[in-house]
Amino acid sequence: MGRVTIQQVAREAEVSPSTVSNYLNGRMDRMVPATRERIEKTIARLGYRPNRAARQLRTGRTKTIGLIVPSVGNPFWGAFAHELEVAAVAVGCSVLLCNSERVAEREREYVQELWDNGVRGIVLCSSLPSLDHLADLVEQGLQLVTFDRPAQPNDPESVVSISINNVVGGYVAANHLIELGHRRLSFVAGSLASVNRAGRYRGFVSALEAAGLDVNDMPAWSGREDVPFGDVFAADVGRRAAHSLFSGDAEPPTGVVAINDMTALGFCRGLRDLGLTVGKDVSVVGFDDIVLADLYDPPLTTVRQPLARMAKLAIAEAVSHDSGDPGEPGRSVLLQPQLIVRASTAPPPARDQVPALTVPAVNPK
Known part of the structure; x- marks a missing residue:
């Protein structure tokens, strides 16, 4: 059996081809309900499918x-x-x-x-x-x-x-760690050359400034220089960052905000490589709330996008x-983003705890 045409639909539904065309293109404001129903049932019975190639020839799209x-x-x-x-x-x-x-x-x-x-x-x-x-x-x-x-x-x-x-997202992620008592924070990412990534980092810095913390005193964020953004290798970026931040002579962070969840999960894997426990020795916050975030052990605190x-x-x-x-x-x-708190974040280890700061409510711009 050959392809069903709009003419066959019109003949079987007892209407003109132009009426069927109007139905297919949503122009039904002047079409009585009985006609619409007849065309719809005829299309279903004949298995008619509109010819998209023909439509493109007519409209250019x-x-x-x-x-x-x-x-x-x-x-x-x-x-x-x-x-x-x-x-x-x-x-x-x-x-x-x-x-x-x-x-x-x-x-x-x-x-x-x-x-x-x-x-x-x-x-x-x-x-x-x-x-x-x-x-x-x-x-x-x-x-x-x-x-x-x-x-x-x-x-x-x-x-x-x-x-x-994204500025608010970066802010609430860092502020969550600050409210838990963390004072040494790090931001982990690949390149910050995209608008959304730069916004997240700007929010992170705003939260530190609002709490009276100097971002220049924090361990530098780290990643793969050979992969500008790390979209494909995000987990590897995070894992390498963990080894970099915790294997050197500098005092490592107790809390980390990652550019996205895959980077955060890679960072968690890197911490495990080093014998550290996520949510106990180091708190980690991701961004996006992908399905893996809730399945990871421990489940990942993150910033959700709707x-x-x-x-x-x-x-x-x-x-x-x-x-x-x-x-x-x-x-x-x-x-607006939403902070989703799970088990990957907690107060810092007892040796790193300090008196809580009074963190002002700031609406980052």
């Missing part, structure tokens, strides 16, 4: 959203891709996934290819400071939604930003702005 993440080597991005796909399917769209490793040239190649194939809405997750490498396509009508990257001064006006407040809500917002913006109008203004949505 597809009902597909592009998703560009740093790397699904970090489970956080796999989880976000899943939530985004769930949100996309709910509105009749599909998702194409690309891994950019936060390399601007690679992002440009992916975005150009998606554009050439009719994709007009893209969710970009690299959080690089500049979007100059995509500016010409945005001017042509590409709807760009940036995830986990607050709007920047030089962004094109039509760009939409969906992000948590992934499902952020994915729905990103899809809604990518679809609603998919008009090809480069002049339509974008907007910025900034959500």
